[in-house]
Amino acid sequence: MLRQYELVDRVLSYDPNADEALLNRAYVFSMAAHGSQVRASGDPYFSHPIEVAGILTDLHLDDETIATAILHDTIEDTVATQEEIEAKFGASVARLVDGVTKLSKIEAQSESERAAENFRKFLLAMSDDIRVLLVKLADRLHNMRTLHHIPKPEKRRRIARETMDIYAPLAERIGMYGFMSEMQTLAFRELEPEAYASITKRMEQLREGAGDRISRITSGLKLLVGQKGITAEVQGREKQPFSIWRKLAERHVSFEQLTDIMAFRLIVDDIEQCYQALGIIHRRWPTIPGRFKDYISTPKRNGYRSLHTAVIHSERVRIEIQIRTHEMHEQAENGVAAHWAYKQGQPLRGDSYGSWVKDLVDLVDSASSPEELLENARMAMYQDRIFAFTPAGELIQLPKNATPVDFAYAVHTDLGDQTVGAKVNGRVVPLRTTLNNGDQVQILKSKAQEPQAAWESFAVTAKARAAIRRYVRQKEQADAIALGRQFYDQIVARLPAQLAPDALVQALKRLRLPDADKLMGMIARRRVTDAQVMEALMPGSTSDGQIATKPVAQPGTTISIKGLTPGVAFTLAPCCTPVPGDRIVGVRLPHAPVEVHAIECPVLANAPEEDWIDLAWGDGSEGGTVRLQVVVKNEPGSLGVMAGIFGAQGANIVNLTLAQRDQGFHVFQVLIEVHDLQHLTRILASLRAADAVVRAERMEPAVAAAAE
Structure with missing residues (x-):
């Protein structure tokens, strides 16, 4: 654990103007507040916030952020209050600590609601000040480093899954690839221990068989570009186990068939040398088609810039190569945190590092359920990107497989709502057309248009x-x-x-x-x-x-069911609409009321018998709806006769549909309210007795359900 003077010296080494007294007060306050608390590892709890602060000093963050890291668990885990934090450390630090605390206090009970609530708070807090997110990511990274100390396997897996689904993608989206890679590796080791062990073992075997191949290729690359007058720092590494595992799954190949497991990085002085080095490498070794990407001319949404290529090296292996400047490298490793020194202490807010944050925050208001929020957010974070252009030349970044509808909404919500067509590279195309890299897209709009439900089937x-x-x-x-x-x-x-x-x-x-x-x-x-x-x-x-x-889900005046525990909710199945007098059975449904079906309902064939409940109508039960099919003669007054019978029998017509019409007869489907089965029987008898009615039947459940 970092000592007090060591932590302060770290901050002063890159920020001589830092508030040393603020850091000292925070250190002492946090140590006293956490007192004798211990972590699962047995270490003093106070060691955790200090290690989190140490991680952030590696990013050269300001004194307020470091103080926030030291204090980030005091409100949640001690008797300290936000008012006390504000009085001792100022409004800015108190606001940041409160933001981190809100991310940790998850009160929703279900797994999906808890994760969605966590993510919602994340989005809102980081849109106000990105430093809240930086502290929370450092907090999660240290928790993952010490995850093995937690004794309960299910808790370890829950934390690892949340890290893989939420925290690692967020780190990627703000360009902090170092955080992302380490989080993914640690989470993968917990979630897929057998796969992790297998890949690690195979990597060791390859390393032993090939000798110091990475070192040889690194030296060769440095010599190759050096001969052309380019001084480059060359780094070589094996890919992370999770990255290899994901490639195996995506390409459906075995480990032996996966050849590009090594990556190299050339760091040069300026952009011109980036392209010079690329030309030198492409002249020396054959390239792998489709693997070149220029993120310098078209940066990623998180500001990432680099040249990516893949070649077949002389040692008969495929290698990936990234070429970038020193500034690009700093940005690639630390993302938005790398900009801090250039912001001169100004808060890094959501609009400072990409419109994708605003898009994600918009999802909070538009999602109708926790599941939908998570679905949309993960979709927004995970997908690979393509680049398309407006007719004016504006660059629009979109996920792979995006369509003109996605393009229109990316430009502006109003444009998406009014989309009626699209031209791609000057040619009119269907709205479900998949866009490709470099396409020029013109959206055709009309104020009379409105969004169509069918669009959701192809929007990504x-x-x-x-x-x-x-x-x-x-x-x-x-x-x-x-x-x-x-x-x-x-x-x-x-x-x-x-x-x-x-x-x-x-x-x-x-x-x-x-x-x-x-x-x-x-x-x-x-x-x-x-x-x-x-x-x-x-x-x-x-x-x-x-x-x-x-x-209740179905109409009725007085409905009670025998066979259910008092207080258990139930609903009358819409597929068969049972009425008092019908033989009935209940079906248990997960997280929903018991569904009451007529015994002849075909839906019961798909319900496991262990979920059936033997039921009966309670005393005095009456009321319900049934669907009838009535065939009447095609002559004046027939419809009036049918309606008159319903009225005379005290049956309310809920819905009336003309299902079929020909020269001789009209077929009506009628949804009516009845008291019970005896009432229904009298109605059918009256209908059948009328000269204008050719046939009257209660519709079978499957037919009635299809008619809904």
Whole structure:
């Protein structure tokens, strides 16, 4: 563990103007606050924040960031408060410590919600000040270095998986490839121990068989470019086990077939020498097609710049070579942290290092669930990039397999919403066309256009998919509210008297709903019955005078089920819509209410018998919907006869669809509300007795489900 004077000397060595007193106060305060706390390794807990601070001194970060690292666990793990931190160390340090603390306090319970909440807080905090993220990444890196001390395997795997899924990609996105590589290696060793051991062993065997091959190739590269007057620092290394494992999985090859497991780096004085060295290497050895990438002329979104190529070396091995300047190398290793010295103490905010952070932050508002947030965020971070151009020559970076829809949303959300077509390299193409590197894309738009749900099937960027989903959800909600208002007006018209001015307000209170739009949406989706709405608007206006206190998935007035533990939620299956009197069975579903099916429902064939529950209707149960198929003669008045029978029998028509029409007959599918099976039987008997009705049947569950 670094001693107090050693840590301060490190900071002063690269920042002579650092606040030495601030660092000393932070060191002493943290040591006293953590007191006798110990880590899983048995070391004093205080050693952890000091090691995190030491990692950040290697990045030459400012005194406030180092102080934050020293204090980053005090609010979470000790009795210290944010107000105390602000009083002793200033508002800036207190804000940073609070930001790191919020990233660590995950209160959601489920795994997906916990991970999503973690990621959401990450995005919001780092968009305000990137130093919060730098401290948290250093914190996670040190935790991964000491992961083996944690006794519980499941906890080690959870931390390793979170590191692989979230922290390592974030380190990559801000250009900190050194952090990313070490995190991936440590996480891979924990998550795939057998694969890690196997690859490590094979690398040792190759090393023994080839001798000091890396050293020989390194010397040869330095001599080759030196003969042309280029002084270069040449570094050689074997690729990390995780990188090799990923290539094996992507290429579906064995280890013996994987040849490019060595990488070399030439660091030269200026950009001109980068391209000179590239020409020298390409003249000396044959290149591997498709492996050259110029990130100097078109940098990555995180600012990374370098030339990448791959050649077949004289020793009959494939090698990858990166060529860059000293400044590019510093940027490649430490990413956004490398810029700190040039910012003269100004906070590094989200807009200082790439629009991708803003795109990710936008996902927080657009995601409808934790799972969707994680899906979009991981999609945004993991995909390889291509480069396309606007007609004006502006460079747009996109994931591999991106389409014109993704391109349009990358330019601006409004442009994406109004997209009607696209031209790629001057030729009109379908919107689902996959873009290639270097394509020039012109988006054709119209103010009358709106996002289409079908776009989501081929859009690949998180921003495009989130925008499409958000619009579709809003459109569906608006349509449901409009439809619900039409049904609501019909319900009001059936009331026995005119409503008072505040009747709707009182009805919302009785139904425990926040506003009228919520009620209209529930009416449209049949999550509340006409009778419930009538009774809420005008108590006593229905025959039973009952209001359901909890919404149910299917309409009904009084439904109870025998065979379920009291308090267990249930829903009537929409595929077969059982009504009281039908033989029924329940199916257990994960994280959902028990689903009640009619015994003849074909869906039960796919449900494991161990999930079945023997059920029966409770005493007094009545109410439900059934779908009928009624064939009537094609003559005036037939539809009126059918509707009159429903009215006379007290059956409410929920939905009426003309399924088939020909010269002699009309086939209607009718969704009606009935009290129970006996009520349904009387309705069918009345229909069949009418001269205008040719046939009337209850639709089979599979047919009814298909008609939904």
